[in-house]
Amino acid sequence: MFAIVQAIGWPIWPLIIASIIALALIIERSASLRRPRIVPATLLQDVLSLHARRQVTPEVIAKLEQNSPLGRVLAAALRNERAPRDIAGEAVANAGSHVAHDLSRYLTLLGSIGSIAPLLGLLGTVVGMIEIFASQQAGSSPQQLAHGISIALYCTAFGIIVAVPAVLFYRHFRTRVEDMLVDMEDQAQRLLDTLYNERLMGRGG
Numbered sequence: 467m468f469a470i471v472q473a474i475g476w477p478i479w480p481l482i483i484a485s486i487i488a489l490a491l492i493i494e495r496s497a498s499l500r501r502p503r504i505v506p507a508t509l510l511q512d513v514l515s516l517h518a519r520r521q522v523t524p525e526v527i528a529k530l531e532q533n534s535p536l537g538r539v540l541a542a543a544l545r546n547e548r549a550p551r552d553i554a555g556e557a558v559a560n561a562g563s564h565v566a567h568d569l570s571r572y573l574t575l576l577g578s579i580g581s582i583a584p585l586l587g588l589l590g591t592v593v594g595m596i597e598i599f600a601s602q603q604a605g606s607s608p609q610q611l612a613h614g615i616s617i618a619l620y621c622t623a624f625g626i627i628v629a630v631p632a633v634l635f636y637r638h639f640r641t642r643v644e645d646m647l648v649d650m651e652d653q654a655q656r657l658l659d660t661l662y663n664e665r666l667m668g669r670g671g
Contacts, residue, residue: 477590477617481624484579484586488632491576495639499569504646505536510653513540514660522547535565536650543657551662558654562647569643573636580632587625594618 513530516522522544531541542561546554594617 475617477586477593477621478624480586481583481590481621481628484583485628488576488579488583488628488635491572491579492631492635495572495576495635499639499642499646501642501646504534504569505649505653506534509534509536510540510657513544513657517544517660535569535646536653538565539650539654540657543654543661547661547665551658554658554661558658562651562654565650566643566647569646570640573639573643576632576639577636580629580636583629583632584625587621587623587629590621590625591618594621 509530513522516526527541527544530537530544539558539561542557543554546557549557594615597617598611598615
């Protein structure tokens with residue numbers, strides 16, 4: 467493999483760097499975007515139980531906010547428990563937008579690598595073709611001709627090899643983020659509905 471890299475020369479190095487960055491991003495996002503870490507399964511029920519027992523304090527809300535991205539959204543709802551429904555909804559939406567930004571971190575870079583890698587491969591292909599034409603003008607050296615063709619083919623193939631997993635994981639992570647954001651929005655609305663209904667019942671009583 468190292469011999470191939472040496473034979474191709476500088477056109478392969480941007481692709482190698484892009485592949486290393488893409489691999490690091492895939493590993494980091496795979497670890498960071500685990501559903502139990504983002505949307506703990508029983509967190510909403512725990513919050514509703516604490517609220518029913520009147521055990522929601524500023525300390526509990528602060529701890530909830532640090533628990534997970536879902537906890538951050540639910541904490542925004544609890545902080546605005548006494549506010550009008552539309553204001554509480556705006557606070558939850560604002561917290562959700564910050565969470566969405568955090569969850570989407572590095573995804574744009576990963577998608578960009580998936581888009582740029584074939585172009586880097588094409589650059590190597592062009593360099594290889596230039597060497598082929600140069601060898602023809604210099605007297606058609608078979609060694610230079612073979613070297614130019616190998617650069618063109620290797621760079622094209624390596625660009626595709628880097629691009630395909632980068633694009634696949636980008637779309638996979640993007641779908642995962644969107645699914646979790648929808649889940650968080652649903653749970654936040656359930657909490658707001660519970661808070662609002664209890665407030666109405668309290669007024670009615």
